[in-house]
Amino acid sequence: MFKFLENPKFRGGIHAEEHKAETCDKPIATNLPLPKKLYIPVQQHVGKPAEPIVKVGEHVLKGQLLAYSQGTISAPVHAPSSGVILDVQDFPAPHPSALPIRTIVIETDGQEKWFKYAVPEKPFELDPEEICLRVGGAGVVGLGGAVFPSAVKLNLGRKNQIHTLLINAGECEPYLTCDDLLMQERAVEIVSGIRLMLRGMNAPKAIVGIEDNKSNAFKAMQAASAEFEQIRVVQVPTRYPMGWDRQMLRYLTGNEIPADGRATDIGVVIHNVATAYAVYQAVCLSKPLISRVVTVSGGAVSKPQNVEVPLGTLMSEVLAFCGVENEKLARLIMGGPMMGEVLPHADVPVIKASSGILALSHEDIFEPEVKPCIRCSSCVTACPVGLLPLEMASRIKANKLDAAVDLGLKDCISCGSCSYVCPSNIPLVHYFKFASGELFSRQQREHKAEQTKRLAENRTHRMERIKAEAEEDTRKVMEARAARQAAEAKAQEENA
Amino acid sequence: MNIKPISSPHVSSSRRVNDIMYKVILALLPALGFGIFLFGWSALFLTMVTVLSALFFEAVCLKLKGGAVESYLRDGSAIVTGLLVAMTLPPYAPWWIGVVGSGLAIILGKHVYGGLGQNLFNPAMLARVALLISFPIEMTTWVNVSPFFTGLDILESFKITFSGVEISDAITGATTLGFVKTGFSQAQLLPDLLSDYSGFLAFIGWERGSLGETSTLLILLGGIWLMRQGIIQWFIPVSLLATVTVLSTLFNLIDSTHYLSAWVHLNSGALMLVAFFIATDYVTSPNTPLGQLIFGTGCGVLIFVIRSWGGYPEGTGFAVLLMNSVTPLIDHYIRPRIYGRTRDGKPIEGG
């Protein structure tokens, strides 16, 4: 009876309306008309932004390197189509603020001429380091949304001699079906990607976790991996956020990743299933990451479907392709409805992290007014991490951010389960995101204050030193004069 | 550029505060209806007066606070409080007991702390205990069962509730708990004191008692329905009832002449109502499953102690208030274990 108190297989979570039926049985559309202009931000990943290597006016081929990675944690960016570099400018980023980000603008010439990269004859016999180099060179990053450079993770996995690769095919967000379709249509390639990842990390086995609402994808993946016994395909219960990597890991293996630690600490590496596909393309076909499958859905979309989109395409063009009814559009979101962020307008580019474009209608997002917290603790039951959202939110509301940190604010993953279940409709996740940002800003301000103090002290010392030197000089001059006067006086005396 | 965008998540469940409150009211109605059936028009008048004055006081407090009045009145929390206060009153209590009770519950029990969600003590229990201590006579005048059409007629009932007409001794009597306690003080023993007791009648509620607390069966059904609806969780009711059962069985085995059996305890007084509707109040109970189990157990222990050795025959009100005051302490020390950390909050060891 007390099992629920300790280490449940999975804790909390919610069951939201899935809205996947609209898009999960249609094939991926590959006939999106090539946009006239492509806007490719130089930072579509975690880490340092890539540094542009092309110049305005230069002609580039499809797949050509546009910007190279900087430092250990970074990723390069490649041309999604052939054309001419129009500009390297600041362009609105796909972010709630739509603040500008450095972007390379290409005017496509419609030729789609590929840059010729050498394709390896025997990709599955390449050295592990070689595989990781190729993955890194292709700009592959985590396509589940975290966009962490995959080559770095693969190298880390090899160094830590991990024992299991977990492929996250949960896709627990409502509306999104891009991973589902990818598995249904391209399971063989995905399995190749998994095998390459295993080789790249010298890891013995892989587990693919698929939510049980994707039976077609499950069957396809099972069939594709049947001959490879090191790859096991397993179904997991459908419950948001099963796609949270740590949740799936606990469900499948019973082990938890230590807080403030990484999966490699317990001998595991987790990659998204779409990333595995990108690895296959990068190593077997020598094709860099220049497009991704995006789910376009929502109450305001006329023809919801999955579309293969070249990176840098403006979201407005993708929406136009699927048909959007502007009178119905109430909110535009990049990603899923639980963790995706709102976009002020659609004239922003599709980037590596864009798993979905949702044009939600008023009915989809209807939320009543906010009421006071009635301490029903539904949020405590829903939290997959084991936090106390009601307590953290009330501390943050009273500006006691340190008390919120003591309650575990830093472990919050912003999954949104708590806000979802709250009967008073309190914006809990918003409080937590605000508090995290505020704490970070506070840290920056403290740092700046310390720096200012140091600068001011240095200045004071410098002034004192100057003053001391000046006094020293004056003293020497006075002494010299006194000595001279004494000498003169003495000379006079002697003369007299 | 929008510098104040809307945050994720962008969808939410359809559960609302209103729904929760109305479901609680629905779960209470069978027991309330049965009580009115048992005790007649007076019970009905008293209930109406109590609930209406609860709404009145709520409106006044909301107005004084400023801000939205209508949406809060409609959320049903004042009605729930009013109903719970009414159900704990003696059915023939005068109207002003209902009004004072509602006033105490709404004003001193809820708004003085800051309104919805801020109170430390359960408002209905606060009111009941305050009334019991201040007006012991009116709060302990129990009457015989007189089903709807057989007892006092409507005019006489009206006078009882509103004109303060004295209730004739012919129809008054003690409840089981009260009778037994008085008996002990006169050196009488069990089981003689329970010679007229019927376990079955006690279960369905055909006995003297508060307006809405007599029927164990109907309250149990309402409570189980509420659990199935996901409004309350099983931790508090089960731990509370289990604790009372275990303790009473234990002591009954040791000395059956001085300690009532578990069945009598479970079917008397406000125990069922408290277990399912009062101790489970969101605001005043702990947030976590383990915390709730501790809370329920503590309530159970206190209820048994007060009933067996305390001065009052019924201990549920005091027990709940005492455990309410401990809730913040429970919440402070009992927290869920965070993923990836030990119970102390330190990261777990890596592989």
Next chain:
Amino acid sequence: MYVFSAIIILTLLGLALGLSLGIAAKYLKVESDPLVERVEALMPGSQCGQCGFPGCRPAAEAVVSGAAPVTLCPPGGSALVEQLAKLLGVDVDLSQTEDAEPMVARVSEDTCTGCTRCFKVCPTDAIVGAPKQIHAVVADACIGCKKCVAVCPTECLQMHPIDVTLRDWRWHKPQIAAA
């Protein structure tokens, strides 16, 4: 008669306890830095004078003595207000304090004459330049105290709000009308 003995006993008890409290306060006292020094340590230390006091030490003394509110230091921002409030046990309603939009000075290169007057007064040496050469402000070190703007003879120094970039953008605090 019992009343008198009760009164006497309780009085003696009260006196004894009070005495022991007094002794404890003297001999078991916890040593700590004088409050003024601790307050001064929290302040930015740039001696910019925006608070109206000639430097951070006098400002610290004023805050401790209560002559100045904990909100006196603009460069410190709300972070400093919260720290001072916690240290001094003062209640402060942080929702009222708004961080003034941080500004930095900027030299308009067209009109700079290289007179070095700004250079000499900057408390954090944030201005670089030599006599007769155009000066420039190192934005990272500028604390927005405006002393340079005051002394510039050609008004080529202006205060500008810091541009918010994608890196600096933060979520705002949810504003809920608490009813």
